[in-house]
Amino acid sequence: MIKLSLNEAMKIGFIGGGKLAFALANGFINAGLAKPDEITASCHPSDVVSAEAFKGLGAAAFFDNKPVVERSEVVIVSVKPDVVVPALKEIKDLPASKNKLFISVAMGITTGSIEKILPHEARVIRVMPNTPALVKEGAAALSRGSRATPEDATLTAELFRAVGSCEEVPEYQMDAVTALSGSGPAYVYMLIESLADGGVRCGLPRDLALRLAAQTTLGAAAMLKSGGHPAIMKDNVTSPAGSTAEGTYHLEKNGFRAAVIGAVAAAKDRCKVVSEQLNN
Structure with a gap:
């Protein structure tokens, strides 16, 4: 088994060279976890832009998956879920696929499905990141x-913490993780848009309303990261008979919490269906 150390730069490859792969590569380089010339990515033949972006980092880019495996110690599978199986079948018989750590960021594909394709000596970790990884504020979970x-789990967590946070969970919780943090940015964007719309309704210019809504959301999240429970922080903002008390009453009356909880539950149910389809 190849021993990987967090104390030295690693050779990292990406099967799939899209935006997430580029963001991860950039984060790894900035964190000192990888040297630019020891990163390799494979891109779709039609995606010259992504290939050039990786070359701009100083990395190697190919339109073939085999060099990625041959040049890397850690291989990150970052293609769409329906492409994972054919992509891995291309490289499964390579001697270089043995004794290697494969990290999949494809939604819904289980570690078991990947292990069935790869050589017995290969190790697999599944990660569910989210799009804020593009600005190094991602929330990821691994199984x-x-x-x-x-040691593989520790290494993987360290890699993904270069672009945000990373927690370890049992794999049966991955659908819930996907529904919460994977889909969650969409819910937050809807909240920000709605806050801005409320500001416009009350007379604010739209550009100002949107900036205030975005910064308010960012600031509230930053306060939570510093410690404390959201209920306590909400109470700290809510004065007796004040405007916040009136606003939160309106949200409660219209089922705000139930709607958000229901959205996460509905997304989880959909994830389960998709996962069953992908792994059969």
Whole structure:
């Protein structure tokens, strides 16, 4: 088994060279976890833009998956879920696929499905990141496959913390993670848009309303990261018979919390259906 160390730069490859892969590569380089010339990515033949972006980092880019595996110690599978199986079948018989850590960021594909394709010696970890990783504020969760080691999990967490946060969860919780943090940015964007619309209704210019709504959301999240419970922080903003009390009453009356809870539950149910389709 190849020993990987967090104390030295690693050779990292990406099967799939889209925006998330580029963001991860950039984060790894900035964190000192990888050197630009030791990063390799494979891009779709029609995606010359992504290939040039990786070359702009100083990395190698190919239109073939095989060099990624041959040049790397850690291989990150960052293609769309329906492309994972054919992409891995291309490289499964390569001698270089043995004794290697494969990290999949494809939604819904289980570690078991990936392990069935790859050589027995390969280790697999599944990660669910989200789009704020593009601005190094991602929220990711990882699950180990049956052959992945605690050291593999530690390494993977360190890699993804270069672009945000990363937690370890049992794989059966991955659908819930996807529904919450994977889909969650969309819910937050809807909240920000609605706050801005409310500001416009009350007379604010739209550009100002949107800036205030975005910064308010960012600031509230930053306060939570510093410690404390959201209920306590909400109470700290809510004065007796004040405007916030009136606003939160309106939200409660119209089922705000129930709607958000229901959205996460509905997304989880959909994730389960998609996962069953992908892994059959």
